[in-house]
Amino acid sequence: MSTVDARLSVFKTYKLYVGGKFPRSESGRVYEVTDSKSKWLANAPLASRKDARDAVVAARKAFGPWSGATAYNRGQILYRVAEMLEGRKEQFVREVAEAEGLSKSKAAAQVDAAIDRWVWYAGWTDKIAQVVGGGNPVAGPFFNLSTPEPTGVVTVIAPQESSFLGLVSVVAPVIATGNTAIVVASEKSPLPALSLGEVLATSDLPGGVVNVLSGRTAEIATPLAAHQDVNAIDLAGADDVLAKELEIAAADNLKRVLRPQPVDYAETPGIERMTAFLETKTVWHPTGSLGASGSSY
Amino acid sequence: MASVFEYAPAPESRSVVDIAPSYGLFIDGEFTDAADGRVFKSISPSTEEVLSEVAQAGEADVDRAVKAARKAFEKWSALPGSERAKYLFRIARIIQERSRELAVLETLDNGKPIKETRDADLPLVAAHFFYYAGWADKLEHAGFGASPRPLGVAGQVIPWNFPLLMLAWKIAPALATGNTVVLKPAETTPLSALFFADICRQAGLPKGVVNILPGYGDAGAALVGHEDVNKVAFTGSTAVGKEIARTVAGTRKKLTLELGGKGANIVFDDAPIDQAVEGIVTGIFFNQGQVCCAGSRLLVQESIRDELLDSLKRRLSTLRLGDPLDKNTDIGAINSAEQLARITALTEQGEAEGAERWSPACELPSSGYWFAPTLFTNVTQAHTIARDEIFGPVLSVLTFRTPDEAVAKANNSQYGLSAGIWTEKGSRILAVANKLRAGVVWSNTFNKFDPTSPFGGYKESGFGREGGRHGLEAYLAPSSPEGER
Numbered sequence: 001m002s003t004v005d006a007r008l009s010v011f012k013t014y015k016l017y018v019g020g021k022f023p024r025s026e027s028g029r030v031y032e033v034t035d036s037k038s039k040w041l042a043n044a045p046l047a048s049r050k051d052a053r054d055a056v057v058a059a060r061k062a063f064g065p066w067s068g069a070t071a072y073n074r075g076q077i078l079y080r081v082a083e084m085l086e087g088r089k090e091q092f093v094r095e096v097a098e099a100e101g102l103s104k105s106k107a108a109a110q111v112d113a114a115i116d117r118w119v120w121y122a123g124w125t126d127k128i129a130q131v132v133g134g135g136n137p138v139a140g141p142f143f144n145l146s147t148p149e150p151t152g153v154v155t156v157i158a159p160q161e162s163s164f165l166g167l168v169s170v171v172a173p174v175i176a177t178g179n180t181a182i183v184v185a186s187e188k189s190p191l192p193a194l195s196l197g198e199v200l201a202t203s204d205l206p207g208g209v210v211n212v213l214s215g216r217t218a219e220i221a222t223p224l225a226a227h228q229d230v231n232a233i234d235l236a237g238a239d240d241v242l243a244k245e246l247e248i249a250a251a252d253n254l255k256r257v258l259r260p261q262p263v264d265y266a267e268t269p270g271i272e273r274m275t276a277f278l279e280t281k282t283v284w285h286p287t288g289s290l291g292a293s294g295s296s297y
Numbered sequence: 298m299a300s301v302f303e304y305a306p307a308p309e310s311r312s313v314v315d316i317a318p319s320y321g322l323f324i325d326g327e328f329t330d331a332a333d334g335r336v337f338k339s340i341s342p343s344t345e346e347v348l349s350e351v352a353q354a355g356e357a358d359v360d361r362a363v364k365a366a367r368k369a370f371e372k373w374s375a376l377p378g379s380e381r382a383k384y385l386f387r388i389a390r391i392i393q394e395r396s397r398e399l400a401v402l403e404t405l406d407n408g409k410p411i412k413e414t415r416d417a418d419l420p421l422v423a424a425h426f427f428y429y430a431g432w433a434d435k436l437e438h439a440g441f442g443a444s445p446r447p448l449g450v451a452g453q454v455i456p457w458n459f460p461l462l463m464l465a466w467k468i469a470p471a472l473a474t475g476n477t478v479v480l481k482p483a484e485t486t487p488l489s490a491l492f493f494a495d496i497c498r499q500a501g502l503p504k505g506v507v508n509i510l511p512g513y514g515d516a517g518a519a520l521v522g523h524e525d526v527n528k529v530a531f532t533g534s535t536a537v538g539k540e541i542a543r544t545v546a547g548t549r550k551k552l553t554l555e556l557g558g559k560g561a562n563i564v565f566d567d568a569p570i571d572q573a574v575e576g577i578v579t580g581i582f583f584n585q586g587q588v589c590c591a592g593s594r595l596l597v598q599e600s601i602r603d604e605l606l607d608s609l610k611r612r613l614s615t616l617r618l619g620d621p622l623d624k625n626t627d628i629g630a631i632n633s634a635e636q637l638a639r640i641t642a643l644t645e646q647g648e649a650e651g652a653e654r655w656s657p658a659c660e661l662p663s664s665g666y667w668f669a670p671t672l673f674t675n676v677t678q679a680h681t682i683a684r685d686e687i688f689g690p691v692l693s694v695l696t697f698r699t700p701d702e703a704v705a706k707a708n709n710s711q712y713g714l715s716a717g718i719w720t721e722k723g724s725r726i727l728a729v730a731n732k733l734r735a736g737v738v739w740s741n742t743f744n745k746f747d748p749t750s751p752f753g754g755y756k757e758s759g760f761g762r763e764g765g766r767h768g769l770e771a772y773l774a775p776s777s778p779e780g781e782r
Contacts (some may be wrong), residue, residue, distance in 0.1 A: 131440065136765055138747035146751050146767065244547030251542035254757045272775055279755050280762050283730045283738040284745050
């Protein structure tokens with residue numbers, strides 16, 4: 001611990017990240033966050049269902065502009081997130097090491113991989129439409145084109161164990177394609193997620209595109225799974241019992257549901273986390289005819 | 298309204314189809330009675346004549362069929378893709394050969410005009426099998442990983458509005474990808490699925506790969522809830538779709554749903570009026586409006602409202618309603634007494650809520666289930682007939698002034714299946730299509746379908762796509778490392 005003549009450090013007040021701002025929970029509640037040896041690290045906001053509803057409003061408001069931004073622009077911003085993280089790497093290494101009980105070098109590997117994941121998804125924004133969309137050779141005089149479009153507002157239950165690499169691995173694919181997200185941080189280890197909000201706020205990411213809530217996963221996720229203005233839910237961090245409850249609630253407005261599955265977050269991801277939150281729109285256009293005298297050759 | 302021309306009857310011959318007095322369930326390659334011996338009658342909705350008596354599947358039959366499909370899965374999924382392809386090509390060809398017979402059968406059992414079964418349903422059914430046959434040995438190139446795997450046993454529940462076409466949409470991709478199938482056709486239209494069972498036998502399809510279980514909702518629920526089913530595919534109402542989503546919650550069953558719609562057909566003031574009128578008629582009166590992607594809300598720009606409605610009414614007065622087997626018939630019978638009652642109730646509610654109702658002079662046959670083409674004007678977005686899916690030949694007309702207003706009104710729906718745009722301006726088509734939250738958008742056309750073209754909804758119209766490369770995804774497990782069994 002510190003010696004007598006050492007400078008007294010300034011603690012950080014961890015806050016939610018909603019609509020581009022950093023509010024405390026409207027409930028005024030906090031909970032104690034400890035490291036793997038039960039040592040107190042900080043107090044985190046204990047978000048309420050009202051905070052969850054506020055986050056939905058912010059995410060819905062951000063959806064139009066973010067989904068309407070060019071894919072190139074979204075890629076630039078995701079890359080900017082990587083740049084900002086690179087500069088604050090030491091902070092995240094410390095937070096991840098404390099949160100997950102990792103050595104400094106193992107925590108650094110997690111943070112490096114998370115930064116690289118932002119870069120990976122930054123590159124996907126303007127390629128996914130070419131990979132999963134395209135023209136369809138219909139048997140008739142029509143130009144027929146299928147295009148992927150973002151599903152809308154997505155609730156993301158972040159992984160409980162992998163507090164940062166896992167978090168980034170589930171959030172980046174959702175927003176890369178133009179969705180907006182409400183992220184329920186790891187209940188036990190929310191600090192890296194709350195700090196990520198600070199990075200996102202300084203990465204030109206419009207407010208409301210990502211909203212980060214900390215607290216009891218079940219308490220926050222339940223109203224979000226039932227919310228009529230949420231279009232999809234990623235259950236990555238829900239245990240089997242909670243996942244089933246949330247999936248049942250999600251059926252009420254037919255949310256797209258990505259069930260929890262074993263994932264090695266160290267591996268390069270496939271595209272399934274993106275396609276899970278994409279719709280396919282197919283537009284038919286008559287090609288017309290130049291008629292009998294129409295040959296231009 | 299007196300017509301310039303009188304049409305002599307031009308009935309298609311019934312003799313091309315031989316309907317047996319009774320049919321069994323099709324399980325493990327054999328027709329068999331239901332375990333509890335129950336049967337139900339399939340009737341012709343245009344005459345109320347009993348066409349046949351059909352075995353009614355129950356829970357025990359579902360279990361037997363799933364076991365047969367499970368047993369068949371091992372060999373079927375291990376076949377080289379090129380062999381599975383050839384079975385599907387055989388099926389496609391046999392459907393083409395027997396298409397007149399199947400068209401007449403479908404018209405008898407469903408009530409839709411022979412013009413539609415002959416020129417739309419059957420060609421699309423054959424084309425769908427032909428299309429997916431070609432995928433069976435090319436799956437590693439489809440973009441779902443280097444070695445995508447089938448899911449296992451697919452439980453499929455289909456509706457009565459396009460009985461054989463919905464069967465094709467379900468069975469063709471499932472078999473191409475190496476799954477085996479238990480399919481429940483709708484209780485009012487079981488016959489074409491049973492004829493398809495016979496086609497499977499003619500094609501030499503291995504036993505148990507396709508099982509057909511005619512029955513009611515209880516059989517569908519048993520199939521969806523069966524613990525040895527790996528994949529559930531459903532086309533039908535949004536209410537049942539939600540119930541199915543709850544049923545499969547917490548399981549590993551993959552789910553795709555193709556549900557209801559309230560499609561907006563948007564006509565701008567520069568649209569070619571005559572073509573738009575034809576598109577509006579196709580959009581809502583094709584198959585008596587019993588189409589999930591029907592253009593059931595007409596959004597017309599205010600400045601051309603009167604002109605468009607005059608043309609539309611004139612056109613509706615020339616539609617011929619009657620004997621579905623008559624080749625001149627435009628509007629056939631409503632599929633069932635139950636559906637007719639629903640359409641009747643919703644239209645009465647439309648009147649009660651203050652919308653203005655109009656139908657052309659139209660004589661309805663004395664037996665069978667019939668509903669005259671109907672227009673509602675003075676409809677607001679709050680009206681039930683502007684919000685609820687009617688699934689009948691009923692068009693609700695609303696107006697708009699600006700493209701933004703048109704888009705806002707079109708998207709103001711729990712559904713998001715289809716939409717239409719009529720304008721001569723290309724940039725407006727693209728801008729509006731881009732803003733519509735719907736899975737299929739038809740610009741200057743409507744109700745076009747093709748096996749290569751993915752079909753499916755946004756929002757509460759369901760999820761997953763049928764048709765095209767996209768349609769394979771519903772039946773494949775990606776070959777990611779964590780997905781390996």
